[in-house]
Amino acid sequence: MPVFRFKFLLMIYFLIHACISFAEDKNDFVLGAGDSIHITVFQNPDLTLDTRMPESGNITYPLIGLVNIGGLTIADAERKIARALKDGGFFQQPQVNIVLVTPGNQISILGQVSRPGRYALDTPKMRISDALALAGGASPTGSDTAVVIGTRENKPFRKVIDIASIFLDDKQDDNIQVIAGDEIYVHRPPVFYIYGEVQRPGSYRVERSMTVIQALAEGGGPTTRGTQRSIKLYRRNSAGEVVESTPSITQPIQADDVLYVRESLF
Template structure:
């Protein structure tokens, strides 16, 4: 009988150990390594800050009569029942919620107000996307750390005629700001720092792609995209190569100089082409 009780007691102990191990395995790694009652680390992601023109809905838990849909004025304030003018412009959502809660509490209107603010329309933080993109226009910055690639994606990406270089203009710390970003380098290894954070009022300009023009005795004369480091031979190959009447000895390139004047040069086949170059292939005399 004693042996039977001891076996049951041993089984119970083993079952408790297995259950505790299973519970620990089911918890996230940070929960397994965190002491009880330890505070949860706050997120490092910056919050969206309200701007003039934003439309918000303000609600107070168990106080439906205090629900308000309003627009943040140009001066950054809203008029809220009982407490009057409250400055919300430039504040994060959580800070704006605390400002209204403090006003209700300090005025003895609500003892323990639980305020929630939802942004219905983003109008205060916007940026312009212009040039060679699929959907140019003015776009809201719905998150605080929206990157250049995020905004270009909202605009449908660069068009087929768009260049790889993107220009960002705006203001930083009260001073004019301008930056040129080479889009392909953003996705190169360890180059994510080039993906600039867009701020309110920025303008993104995507210029047309660089072009080279080929005419004369080639298979497919006309304009074509100038790829990076493209040589004369590669540009001719893009045009289908010389036809039966063309000759390499008769190739001339018309290139505009820094002074705006056009120069006529005789390039080698491995010379790198430039934006706006005009390649002329002459007819063979024999």
């Protein structure tokens, strides 16, 4: 086969593939709040419109006025506008084309996740667990909780979600729906500190329902010179003051607790 003919056929293949991909995108992408779109009608430049989708999904289009295309795929929105132009008696067979300039139905997932960034909402009813899955979930350095910031009913919205409890404690009500413009942040996990007569002093992650004895085990336990009977706990109170206490071994550990294992006197 001549080289020129091969290159020509290859170009045709990629052109067809691109058209198929574009058609699939039109069938799949759902228009939502914040999407910037470019609308044209073949051989009618006066009907060209550049607009951004409002939350209501209603846009004002020449000749037909208010039309709701929110929640429709691009292909369905094209058909709806074309049908309105035809039913209004303006055209026999209008060819409407909508191009997505900038997707607006995106969320930001930040912090300690595997793949932080901006993600398009694949569905208008995406839950926070599904959204975090888009970013690969929390990284090994990530917390069990996520903070969701956005707006609801034109008011600032902020909610701290315990992701693990959704599955461990069946708190499905906390698996809230995320919407366009939401920001999800996963912070570093809470840590406690242990030092003194322990095998491995340092900072460690506070696990769920962790107790003093479990925290001591995380540090490798007391050295031959230490004893669990002489543990001191240093915890900051609501006033920001550090308070010293002698905890029981079953007392829960909190974020930023400091455990000091003292040397045994005997």
